[in-house]
Amino acid sequence: MLRLAYIIMNLKELSKVLKLSISTVSKALNDSSEISAATKKKVVAKAKALNYHANPFASNLRSQKSKTIAVIIPAIANNFFSLAINGAESYAQGKDYHVLIYQTHEELQKEIAICKHLYNGRVDGIMVSLTRQTNDTAHFLDLKKKGIPLVFFDRVAEKIDAPKITTDDYESAFIGMQHLLKTGCKKIAFLSISDTLSISNKRHDGFIDALKKHKIKPEKNLMLACDNDENANKKKIKKLLTQKNKPDAIFACVEELAIASYEICEELKIKIPQDVKIISYSNLQTASILNPALTTITQPAYEIGRKAASILFRLINKKEPNLSEENTVLKSTLIVRKSTGEKK
Amino acid sequence: MLRLAYIIMNLKELSKVLKLSISTVSKALNDSSEISAATKKKVVAKAKALNYHANPFASNLRSQKSKTIAVIIPAIANNFFSLAINGAESYAQGKDYHVLIYQTHEELQKEIAICKHLYNGRVDGIMVSLTRQTNDTAHFLDLKKKGIPLVFFDRVAEKIDAPKITTDDYESAFIGMQHLLKTGCKKIAFLSISDTLSISNKRHDGFIDALKKHKIKPEKNLMLACDNDENANKKKIKKLLTQKNKPDAIFACVEELAIASYEICEELKIKIPQDVKIISYSNLQTASILNPALTTITQPAYEIGRKAASILFRLINKKEPNLSEENTVLKSTLIVRKSTGEKK
DNA sequence: TTTTTTTATGAAAACGTTTTCGTAAAAAAA
DNA sequence: TTTTTTTACGAAAACGTTTTCATAAAAAAA
Numbered sequence A, B: 001m002l003r004l005a006y007i008i009m010n011l012k013e014l015s016k017v018l019k020l021s022i023s024t025v026s027k028a029l030n031d032s033s034e035i036s037a038a039t040k041k042k043v044v045a046k047a048k049a050l051n052y053h054a055n056p057f058a059s060n061l062r063s064q065k066s067k068t069i070a071v072i073i074p075a076i077a078n079n080f081f082s083l084a085i086n087g088a089e090s091y092a093q094g095k096d097y098h099v100l101i102y103q104t105h106e107e108l109q110k111e112i113a114i115c116k117h118l119y120n121g122r123v124d125g126i127m128v129s130l131t132r133q134t135n136d137t138a139h140f141l142d143l144k145k146k147g148i149p150l151v152f153f154d155r156v157a158e159k160i161d162a163p164k165i166t167t168d169d170y171e172s173a174f175i176g177m178q179h180l181l182k183t184g185c186k187k188i189a190f191l192s193i194s195d196t197l198s199i200s201n202k203r204h205d206g207f208i209d210a211l212k213k214h215k216i217k218p219e220k221n222l223m224l225a226c227d228n229d230e231n232a233n234k235k236k237i238k239k240l241l242t243q244k245n246k247p248d249a250i251f252a253c254v255e256e257l258a259i260a261s262y263e264i265c266e267e268l269k270i271k272i273p274q275d276v277k278i279i280s281y282s283n284l285q286t287a288s289i290l291n292p293a294l295t296t297i298t299q300p301a302y303e304i305g306r307k308a309a310s311i312l313f314r315l316i317n318k319k320e321p322n323l324s325e326e327n328t329v330l331k332s333t334l335i336v337r338k339s340t341g342e343k344k
Numbered sequence C: 001t002t003t004t005t006t007t008a009t010g011a012a013a014a015c016g017t018t019t020t021c022g023t024a025a026a027a028a029a030a
Numbered sequence D: 001t002t003t004t005t006t007t008a009c010g011a012a013a014a015c016g017t018t019t020t021c022a023t024a025a026a027a028a029a030a
Helices: A011-018 A024-030 A035-050 A058-062 A079-095 A106-116 A137-143 A170-181 A198-213 A231-240 A255-268 A300-320 A320-324 B011-018 B022-029 B036-049 B058-064 B077-093 B106-116 B138-145 B169-182 B200-213 B232-242 B255-268 B303-316 B323-324
Strands: A068-073 A097-104 A125-128 A152-155 A164-167 A189-194 A223-225 A249-252 A279-280 A295-298 A328-332 A334-336 B069-075 B098-103 B125-129 B150-153 B164-167 B188-192 B223-225 B251-252 B275-281 B295-300 B327-330 B333-335
Touching: A011 A024, A011 A035, A024 A035, A058 B058, A058 B333, A068 A079, A068 A106, A079 A097, A079 A300, A097 A106, A097 B098, A106 A137, A125 B125, A137 A152, A152 A300, A164 A170, A164 A300, A170 A189, A170 A279, A170 A295, A170 A334, A189 A198, A189 A300, A189 B106, A223 A231, A231 A255, A249 A255, A249 A320, A255 A279, A255 B323, A279 A300, A295 A328, A300 B255, B011 B022, B011 B036, B011 B333, B036 B150, B069 B077, B069 B106, B069 B303, B098 B106, B106 B138, B125 B303, B138 B150, B164 B169, B169 B200, B169 B251, B169 B275, B169 B295, B169 B333, B188 B200, B223 B232, B232 B255, B251 B255, B255 B275, B303 B327
Parallel strands: A068 A097, A068 A125, A125 A152, A152 A164, A164 A328, A189 A223, A189 A249, A249 A279, A279 A295, B069 B098, B069 B125, B125 B150, B150 B164, B164 B327, B188 B223, B188 B251, B251 B275, B275 B295
Antiparallel strands: A295 A334, B295 B333
């Protein structure tokens, strides 16, 4: 084995320099009450001077904790999720914890692989937002059995007994629809991300119930189930906008589908909002400067992340078993912009 | 200490069940040539059946490697960086490595803290893109001294002897400027992110040289140094657009400043491109559907991330010391859209 | 004063792996 | 046949911490 040239610095070396035992030095660095103030001061100073940093694997192994939580999300290139991460991070930092980010890229298989990777104590707790493909959640049950604290946010696994942080999907969809219906829309298309996710279903229910309230019958060929294939989605939207039974408005479950719709409208020279109005769930930073500005239902992403982290920490520290039923529902807000403006 | 109810499963238990020694089981699971094919098969099957997963801390501690790389970036809520991460991830996955994402939020202090956190072997290598505040890079020298492979991308530390992956900042800025100048702009404002980062300086040089080529003198009150305070930046832009010496075009070093400019123009009823043209470095997904569509200089973000990872792995595996001089420069592309359209 | 308690330290075990080294048994070479 | 090599496994050390436990010295109580 190659012995490297740079100076190795560990507890053993440090204690040698300090002429103290390893255990004393360790305790001093961990601010144990067993150690005198004078010794602590001396040890901490020397550790800093010699640039000592504890080996995380050794200490995690011995102490059986990692001071780390994982956040599993579909993608970071999405304002909702990156804001949620920032919320979680802000909370975790206060607890002196680190956050590991895992992307599933909306693939169930990746989600399963990540769960396996986290199976053996790599993190002290996990926050999850499901893949749009996730129809089976057995892989999370394994983690639960193992005793790893688990919290779901936004895209939650309804069958798993764990705290869930969501937004008022049904109500916000209903409110968004009422806004559209008030401006006179009769043929509203629904672009969904998944047919298994609860958020998709709840938004769908809000959509349907708003239609019913206005005595409008939902039409099958205005309902679009989208998936991971961006090009296929665009083709579907194109077909939707060119079919006989054209919609006069689009209700998009996620901003990705609103963006695709904008692009198709541009291509087909369909005018928003004159020809078709668009509303979308979205945390897009550029919503207000789009052509035209996009009417959004915006979720409190940062707060969701922060809240999820705070509940996760209660699980980690207290092992409150009955916390499982703790379901938090935060409110989304409708921001009306030009994409649903008056028909002229 | 609380002994938990769920079944503990480690090498010891597994070897007991298999009636083999711990070392044999370990070797079998690691596909060692010392173990017979029959035994390997038996061991692997049992491990799967009993849901055994090696404790990562124990194995990292013993083997002195983590099979993990870190990516330090200013923010994930930025298409350039999230694409770069995806590029790095795609390469790392092929090598059976994991990627840890660390955000500095553009704060030097956070960058320093993250370096300390990574100081003791937590990862096998690090990819970095600097904070806009980073004017001193001593914290990276510590990591280098420690022997941890280091690669910079996009926002590089020029003083540190390590591989750097960048884009043709000078040339692309020059080309972008030529485009603006060709459309007749005379008073072009430069919105910079930092006065220390090399990318900012190079883009600035390209900007200046293009002006000079067209015999235009750079004007001080058209140069805007922006920082982390979004509101302050907006105020500066507002002032710029209302001062006597108004610009007829804006050259933004990062998309965040282009977005701010759009918002201010909207507020002040300044028309793009009629009153002021805008061009920006950007990987914005919505660039083409903005009002008006934004002319961008777009960097090959995914490729940058992938390339950086590939060079990092060469450092990790081969310990090629002379790789330090390896500087890769990829090309950005100018995408002309309406925000720099003809003056009417 | 003596006894008890407290304080501050060190020795050694433990965390769960990987890896080195030793060694029977089997196979190959002599 | 005997000797050498190879194969397949096990015992034990090692990775760098934290934590338990034992124990001298100091302080407090008797």
